Amino acid sequence: MNETRRAILEALADGPVSGPALADALDVSRAAVWKHIEELRDADFEIESGSTGYELAAVDAYNGPAVEFGLEAPFSVEYHDSIGSTNDRARELAAAGATDVAVLADEQTGGRGRLEREWSAPSGGVWVSVVARPDLTPPEAPLYTLAAAVATARAAREAGVDARIKWPNDVVVPEGDDGSYRKLAGILTEMEGEVDRVQWLVVGIGVNANVDVDDLPPEANATSVREEAGDVDRRVFVQRLLEEFDRYRTDLESVLPAWRDLALTIGQRVRVERQSGTVVGEAVDVTDAGALVIETTDEEGADGRVAVSAGDCEHLRPV
Template sequence: MTNTRRAILERLADGPRSGEALADDLDVSRAAIWKQVEALREQDFVIESDDEGYALVDVPEYGGDAIQFGLDAPFTIEFHEETGSTNDLARERAADGAEDLVIVAEEQTGGRGRLDREWASPSGGIWLSILVRPDRPPATIPLFTLAAAVAITTAVRESGVDAGIKWPNDVLVSERQRANDGSSGEQSESDGVPVSPDPDGEEAKLAGVLTEMEGEADRVEWLVVGMGINANLDADRLPDGSTSLRTELGEDVNRRLFVQRVLETFDDLRNDPDRILERWRADALTLGREVRVETASGDTVVGTAVDVEHPGTLLVETEDGVERIHAGDCEHLRPT
């Protein structure tokens, strides 16, 4: 979105404005205002005009300018109808010197998750990558992965789905909770308080995070935080063991507002490590669970997940004491 378009929308959000007033405010010609208004209309912004001037009537459901409009975070949005991978595009932009950039795609043809697993990314989901340049040593980068999981979970819960985080970054919904709710997508409530997912139930994956970086021993050159969220997708378009916001709610979510909430929460957390850990613990499904973790070194650790500590290390209580796991693939175990 150009600076002029952004300024026009900001002013029209406060009420109708004449072309002359907009031109005076922005120190451009009336013809420039008309040109930018027409460009916004081509992006599906509904802007009506009459003798009193221009009025913003409606905002498109999705798209780069739509997400940028009203976003309370210092990110620039780059939108693509289709791309191979938003993470790959973000890496290219990083090589060009970009920062605080968010690549969003309607569809990915080469989406991937952790350990190079394929991630189905059809139209209707939320596929995005955040490019930042944090002034932090590489050892602290796992905190950004936790912050992304918290940001997604916050938006998911506010949409009406009671989800939680499996260490380190998978956002899950309990299938048993859905069964108890009659599979209607509505939250169970007790005294007006949403019931958390049953920790003993079958869990379905709603979203995941893939973080990639480049740097040296003492500094990070750039960091890309990729997010894949099954938003407005039908169950038959999802891999086994997955769910979507549409499936849970029985209706679509406003993806524009959802993405804005994710980005704003991530921005709010990214410079506050202590609060990231506090929020992650509050949202975690893993803590207190029996888990099996395949570590990055190839070992298997089985025990009770008891805590997470800076910068995202999982503490597992085993028969031989507490194991600290910095990276690995975590599985929640059912009770025997």
């Protein structure tokens, strides 16, 4: 957001301010103040004018400037009413050298999840992809996915949803005590890098926010913030998600403890399908690099532990 407009909004949020007072405080002309006010109104900020000056009445918009205003994290926001894929757009920005940009959309028409699976992303959800350039090696990159899962779960919990994390990249709402769940959000991380360093990461986060469950594919076994706790202010939700993500990406040592606290998978009997074969057992932990540790029993009754770094994880009902 333009810094002058940001300063005007901050001044107006504290009460009515006259145009001349704003001009003096910002060292600009009164005409420039009027122009900035009109541009803010065009961006759907509700700015009232009266005998005592201008006043910010409300911030109800869901767009880039609205999300950036009051955001306590160093991201610029590129907003789209509709886009094919926020991850695709974020990859374009990353390839052009961008960093700390959040691509946000009201709907996606070509959203995708892991393994190029189709992802339903109707209007009313939170569909955001963040471009980052972390000082990481490729084996450490999964920590960003775990950080995004923690951030998403925490934002959902603040909105009143009993959000938990299912390994490797889903935020879910538990159903009972047997490990069953309904999917609330998914995360897709893509990166470019060399053997010893990550060049850029794109972390895509899709949350079924103000979405009717009937509008989601029945086979997805999905839920939404609306279904669990009622509609949420998406502007505030995105801000809290981005702030929490920034908090954890800048303190990676805190990611795993926070992830474990919110994990639904730990302690569950699971089946993980991976390219090298299927692993069945009890999920007991995650490694420092985010791999799921599964305690297994072979046909001879011997116990062992396997660390799975990638695969489709299914929660099984207890034996």
